[in-house]
Amino acid sequence: MSAHGRDTRTAYLFLLPALLPLAVFVLYPVVNLLWTSLHRSDILRNELTFLGLANYRALFAGEDFGRAAWNTLYYVAATVPLGMAVSLGLALLLNTEIRGLGLLRTMVFTPVVTSAVAAGIVFVWLLDERGPASALLALFGVKAQRWLQSEVWAMPAVVLMSVWKQAGYNMVLFLAGLQAIPETYYEAAALDGAGSPWRAFRHVTWPLLWPTTFFVLVMSVIQAFRAFEPMYVMTRGGPVGSTTTLVYFIFDRAFKYGDMGQAAAASVLLAVVVLGITWVQFRVRRDA
Amino acid sequence: MKVTFWHGMESGVNNQVLEAKIREFERRNPKIHIDAQVYGAADQLGPKLDAAVAGGTPPDLLWWAPAFFPRYAEAGVLRSLDDLMAQDPSFDHGDVYPFLWELGSYKGRVYTSPFSVNNLAVYYNKKMFREAGIAEVPRTWPELREAARRLTRDRVFGFEIPIGTAEWTVWTWQCFLWQAGGELLSPDARRAAFHHRAGIEALDFWRALKDDGSATFSETDAGYKTDGFLAGRVAMTINGPWNYPLLRDQDAVEVGAFPLPSGERAATNCGGESLFLFKSEPARERAAFAFMTFVTSADFQVDWAIQSGYLPVSKSASQSPTYRAFLEKNPFLAVFDEQMAAGRVRPSIPQYPALSATLGKHLEAALYGRRSSKEALERAAVEVDALLQ
Numbered sequence: 001m002s003a004h005g006r007d008t009r010t011a012y013l014f015l016l017p018a019l020l021p022l023a024v025f026v027l028y029p030v031v032n033l034l035w036t037s038l039h040r041s042d043i044l045r046n047e048l049t050f051l052g053l054a055n056y057r058a059l060f061a062g063e064d065f066g067r068a069a070w071n072t073l074y075y076v077a078a079t080v081p082l083g084m085a086v087s088l089g090l091a092l093l094l095n096t097e098i099r100g101l102g103l104l105r106t107m108v109f110t111p112v113v114t115s116a117v118a119a120g121i122v123f124v125w126l127l128d129e130r131g132p133a134s135a136l137l138a139l140f141g142v143k144a145q146r147w148l149q150s151e152v153w154a155m156p157a158v159v160l161m162s163v164w165k166q167a168g169y170n171m172v173l174f175l176a177g178l179q180a181i182p183e184t185y186y187e188a189a190a191l192d193g194a195g196s197p198w199r200a201f202r203h204v205t206w207p208l209l210w211p212t213t214f215f216v217l218v219m220s221v222i223q224a225f226r227a228f229e230p231m232y233v234m235t236r237g238g239p240v241g242s243t244t245t246l247v248y249f250i251f252d253r254a255f256k257y258g259d260m261g262q263a264a265a266a267s268v269l270l271a272v273v274v275l276g277i278t279w280v281q282f283r284v285r286r287d288a
Numbered sequence: 289m290k291v292t293f294w295h296g297m298e299s300g301v302n303n304q305v306l307e308a309k310i311r312e313f314e315r316r317n318p319k320i321h322i323d324a325q326v327y328g329a330a331d332q333l334g335p336k337l338d339a340a341v342a343g344g345t346p347p348d349l350l351w352w353a354p355a356f357f358p359r360y361a362e363a364g365v366l367r368s369l370d371d372l373m374a375q376d377p378s379f380d381h382g383d384v385y386p387f388l389w390e391l392g393s394y395k396g397r398v399y400t401s402p403f404s405v406n407n408l409a410v411y412y413n414k415k416m417f418r419e420a421g422i423a424e425v426p427r428t429w430p431e432l433r434e435a436a437r438r439l440t441r442d443r444v445f446g447f448e449i450p451i452g453t454a455e456w457t458v459w460t461w462q463c464f465l466w467q468a469g470g471e472l473l474s475p476d477a478r479r480a481a482f483h484h485r486a487g488i489e490a491l492d493f494w495r496a497l498k499d500d501g502s503a504t505f506s507e508t509d510a511g512y513k514t515d516g517f518l519a520g521r522v523a524m525t526i527n528g529p530w531n532y533p534l535l536r537d538q539d540a541v542e543v544g545a546f547p548l549p550s551g552e553r554a555a556t557n558c559g560g561e562s563l564f565l566f567k568s569e570p571a572r573e574r575a576a577f578a579f580m581t582f583v584t585s586a587d588f589q590v591d592w593a594i595q596s597g598y599l600p601v602s603k604s605a606s607q608s609p610t611y612r613a614f615l616e617k618n619p620f621l622a623v624f625d626e627q628m629a630a631g632r633v634r635p636s637i638p639q640y641p642a643l644s645a646t647l648g649k650h651l652e653a654a655l656y657g658r659r660s661s662k663e664a665l666e667r668a669a670v671e672v673d674a675l676l677q
Binding site (some may be wrong): 042043044045146149151235236237238239240241251255256257258259 | 453
């Protein structure tokens with residue numbers, strides 16, 4: 001055996017401890033998921049009946065899957081830009097030297113480490129007809145209502161909670177990005193006439209922060225597609241399915257209807273969409 | 289021998305009573321230890337139990353609505369009880385109401401043994417009735433509608449509609465379906481039957497209460513919660529006898545109960561919980577079955593009924609002088625006891641959980657005014673027919 005071959009074998013041996021868990025916990029479930037999506041499968045029984053693509057056809061024939069896909073897009077389109085704007089804003093505000101900075105940053109970060117279930121329950125209470133949100137809005141003449149029981153307002157409420165919960169995490173990423181921009185660039189920009197804060201942001205911060213922004217964007221999109229807890233705790237996908245996003249739909253199919261096959265098919269489609277969007281994002285970035 | 293026992297008794301008092309009864313059982317059977325664990329809301333148990341079964345770690349005994357057992361019997365994870373009952377001379381099969389054995393049977397075998405029964409009636413706020421000048425409780429749909437209208441005032445609704453897509457909504461709605469003369473399924477349980485005239489009338493009736501402005505929605509998927517009623521925000525709500533200890537120990541609201549109003553006929557949906565025995569090994573199954581025998585005994589049934597408000601499952605317990613004397617003093621519970629005569633049950637079929645989820649989804653769409661009652665029920669029927677094939 002050549003020295004090269006031996007090296008390769010040694011390299012694989014070293015990789016084995018990492019590859020093995022990957023195979024067991026990632027590769028196998030993915031293959032299993034694909035396989036299950038082609039069968040009728042009940043969680044309680046180990047038997048699979050081959051159906052071909054019938055599960056996929058059933059998803060497209062029924063109205064629930066389309067509705068869930070639409071709700072997911074709504075949720076992603078609302079949480080990602082809003083969440084990024086809020087966290088960037090917070091990062092800019094907290095990227096200074098003021099007294100109590102650590103405390104402020106900790107406060108903004110606290111929702112991230114709070115359990116989603118606990119936070120969701122607090123929001124349910126906040127958004128009750130007799131809760132603080134209604135009381136506050138009443139000052140502006142808005143009629144009190146059960147926000148989470150409204151087909152129109154349930155999704156915005158879920159978005160609000162998600163943004164609040166995530167803002168701290170993305171803020172930390174943005175802060176790290178901001179602090180990596182050398183002070184000298186701002187001095188140079190000021191000398192060149194970009195003295196106003198807006199122009200400094202537009203011409204120095206924004207372009208140099210782009211790698212961070214891009215990372216936050218990709219992660220936020222993926223995370224938003226996978227959202228589940230806020231809907232589970234706050235609205236149970238309702239009312240009338242208005243907050244049933246794809247992951248909630250998958251959960252419903254699998255555990256409420258006991259239809260693992262259709263749930264698996266929907267999971268495959270979700271994975272394909274997320275993969276596709278992430279690929280597009282990377283393409284756009286490379287071309288930019 | 290340790291026997292794990294999952295139950296969903298969330299009320300503090302009922303939990304204490306159950307714990308005391310378990311200790312009593314353990315004193316009589318020193319070799320058996322019952323490890324009781326609360327699983328939370330019974331409506332939300334499905335996913336948890338499925339995961340436990342799929343993972344090979346179901347409990348030995350499970351306390352749950354019998355409507356849900358056939359799916360597990362069909363999957364072959366439940367132990368049938370016929371031979372255990374035959375071998376145990378102290379198990380009095382004939383004393384239990386026959387409909388409970390019917391409810392607990394699937395394909396000719398008995399799989400569940402009853403723990404307690406209940407049914408649905410209407411709780412009402414007596415003070416609000418007096419203030420609205422309503423002397424007689426409503427007996428019919430029009431009377432209920434009229435009462436709800438008269439009880440509605442600023443920030444108080446006459447009636448509460450159990451909204452959501454979960455079983456509670458489906459369970460309560462079935463009462464009205466039956467009252468209107470309808471049936472959930474065809475007699476052979478192969479087709480939906482809820483989408484005909486009676487179903488539409490029943491759903492339209494709920495919608496009418498909402499449209500009148502005299503009913504509010506309950507918390508979503510939680511129509512069983514008494515919060516709104518006890519806070520004086522609703523005057524009437526549909527609920528069962530099991531809140532008896534809770535209602536007894538509060539003085540915010542003067543609570544009464546009356547039977548669900550009649551349409552073409554009187555009807556209520558009997559629920560209650562049975563014990564499911566999951567397959568394990570013979571010795572553990574026998575130990576778990578010993579607890580079932582204990583639960584079915586008249587002693588347990590009378591004690592349990594008096595302390596918790598659930599209704600007894602056997603004739604001897606129901607007719608025992610102790611229990612009769614207790615009902616004399618508790619007209620609230622007597623309403624539920626008398627209503628057993630109009631009691632009906634959900635079908636014992638494996639598809640019931642999926643059926644309930646499907647019907648619930650469409651009931652909600654109609655109650656939110658998304659679709660007419662007719663269209664919503666017809667859509668539900670198409671999906672339910674597909675499930676039953």
